[in-house]
Amino acid sequence: MSPKTITPELVSLDLGSVGDKSAVIRELATRVVAQGRATDAEALYADAWAREQKDETGLPGGIAIPHAKSPSVTIPTLAFARLDPGVDFGAPDGPADLVFLIAAPADAAEAHLAVLSKLARSLMTEEFTAGLRAAKTQDDVVALVDEAIGEGDGASVASGASGASTAAAAEPAPAAPAADGFRIDGRPARIVAVTSCATGIAHTFMAADALTAAGPKNGVDLVVEPQGSSGYQALPKSVIDAADAVIFANDVDVREEARFAGKPVVRSTVKRGIEQPDQLIAEAVAVAADPNGARVSSSGASAVAAPSETLSWGANLKRILLTGVSYMIPFVAGGGLLIAISFLPFLGGYGIALAHGDSGVNNAVFTLTHYAIWNLPPEGLGYYLGAIAFEIGSVSLGFLVPALAGYIAFAIADRPGIAPGFVAGAIAVFMNAGFLGGLIGGLLAGYAAWLIGRPAVPRWLRGLMPVVIIPLGASIIASGLMLLILGAPIAWLMTQLTGFLNGLSGAGAIFLGIILGLMMCFDLGGPVNKVAYAFAVAGLAQQTDASFHIMAAVMVAGMVPPLGMALASTVLYRRGFTQVERENGAAAWLLGASFISEGAIPFAAADPLRVIPANLVGGAVAGGLAMAFEVRSRAPHGGIFVFFAIDPIWGFVVALAAGTLVTALLVVGLKRFAAPRRTAPVTETAEQPVPATVAA
Secondary structure: OOOOOOHHHHHEEEEOOOOOHHHHHHHHHHHHHHHHEOOHHHHHHHHHHHHHHHOOOOOOOOOOOOEEOOOEOOEEEEEEEEEEEEEEOOOOOOOOOEEEEEEOOOOHHHHHHHHHHHHHHOOHHHHHHHHHHHHOOOHHHHHHHHHHHOOOOOOOOOHHHHHHHHHHHHHOOOOOOOOOOOOEEOOOOOEEEEEEEEOOOOOOHHHHHHHHHHHOOOEEEEEEEEOOOEEEOOHHHHHHHHHOOEEEEEEEOOOOHHHOOOEEEEEOOOHHHHHOOHHHHHHHHHOOOOOOEEOOOOOOOOOOOOOOOOOOOOHHHHHHHHHHHHHHHHHHHHHHHHHHHHOOOOOOHHHHEEEOOOOOOHHHHHHHHEEEEEEEOOOHHHHHHHHHHHHHHHHOOOOOHHHHHHHHHHHHHHHHHHHHHHHHHHHHHHHHOOHHHHHHHHHHHHHHHHHHHOOOOOHHHHOOOHHHHHHHHHHHHHHHHHHHHHHHHHHHHHHHHHHHHHHHHOHHHHHHHHHHHHHHHHHHOOOHHHHHHHHHHHHHOOOOOOOOOOOHHHHHHHHHHHHHHHHHHHHHOOOOOOHHHHHHHHHHHHHHHHHHHHHHHHHHHHOOOHHHHHHHHHHHHHHHOOOOOOHHHHHHHOOHHHHHEEEEHHHHOOOOHHHHHHHHHHHHHHHHHHHOOOOOOOOOOOOOOOHHHHOO
């Protein structure tokens, strides 16, 4: 029999003043770990707090539901606190006195997620919340929650994904329209809605219930499709076809959005679906009556987003470009590593890239086409295998620019943008416009696809739009502009930039290394870090000395933050770090050696004012020294484990050691002599060290 989701030991009644919401979440996370339901209180707290930072979990009626799916959680759990006084969780009507921490394992089964979502839905009923406020004992709270989630005596056990989804997706019982209800053509307005949140556990279903309840009250036939982590049941096509408008209350992408093509649409956050369902219904009726209102496009992406929910121009452009870079990186990482492997001495060696006047690729192709496993080249089997690795890697690297352009277009126009984006990227390669040509080609293809898919079209034509008409039209527009107008100027600019980088030496090269080092260490996998990395891997496809130098500087600088934190927390100044940080530091040794900058994120999140400056200085030192020593890296990833693709390896090691030591010493100095600034009280354990200012 599986453990119950909540027990009396997980309940705190009339908890006194504990500080702010951060302290409440930490207190509940500690309680979950104390009951053996999670392995790491700090990790659970960090995951729940990260979710809280994205969108506050306070709800009207004095309720808060901080929640997270966390690898540290071993048993799906609810922890409850009744606060006196209440604590502000961001609800519009004031502090929350009823707080549930919903803790789910990262790989939670659908049935468990369905149970947790039932609690969220129960919180929307006044009877349930009144019972929680009136409860005298922990057992009373457990009995109320058990009944709500189906774990009480005589209650049915949650049935899993379909049961959780169907409750709100089923058509509501007919209700007499209110006297002042919304009507279209003399009948009640028909609205469909889709709700989803980042975790798909709580807000998804609370918004679904709030909208479902608001429908009859406003004289509207409203059906909701909650898209939660436990799955979802798609609305029948007949229901969608009959709808006058669609409400998308979502924090993540709507799944299979093309089903709603052509429908008037209102978009909002999922939290607004909980707090303002009446207003959303009124807006949906208004947009249904407006011939110029927003529509779901034929491509499955919104034609016009709600003005209050749109990103700024700069933020949206950043999102688009980073999407392209994220999808591009696997092509580069795999291809680059294969080329690096082909350079191993017992395989092809560096000579495989030298073909006596021809390119390395042509040399590898010659080897592959003129010899077979039973008729080896004079150099032997190793050279033949190296040629195979080199050829596969080179072809993979050839997708760099098309993949970048294709997924930039995807970020703008969804799937119909992928094909025209790839074509525009291939044209950029054909025109020698390189990385910059891919960026511009992807933007052109994406916006062309978006514009073509924007107008409403007859139903018989909708099926052809995303697979034929949009890709064809967008490819003609974007690739035509690249061929006829933009390709040649961009190619000239790329030639000048490549020449400039190849000509850098001395102080200029060192300065470039310092700048790249600062960028790699600023946000540890964030936008600035990705820009520097994308710049390096894009140049790597050129296989020039300058591109190898830049790649080496970027890699060595990106390794510094986790290694510096590991050195400081596990060797130099253990008492200045918590037990959890020391454990993270032990893991950071391997992460840093592998060139995974994100290994330093736990340290930066806990103490940004001291950790980030230390990372920046160490990264700048490492990047500058790598350039000064003219270190080359032919591999785009792998850290010290691709030593065979780094030359000279001694220069790489010296730069890495210097940057790591500078970061570690600086963070230790800042922790010893700069007063700590905590934003919330921390529950200390016997294993935790004395604060740095005392221990020093």
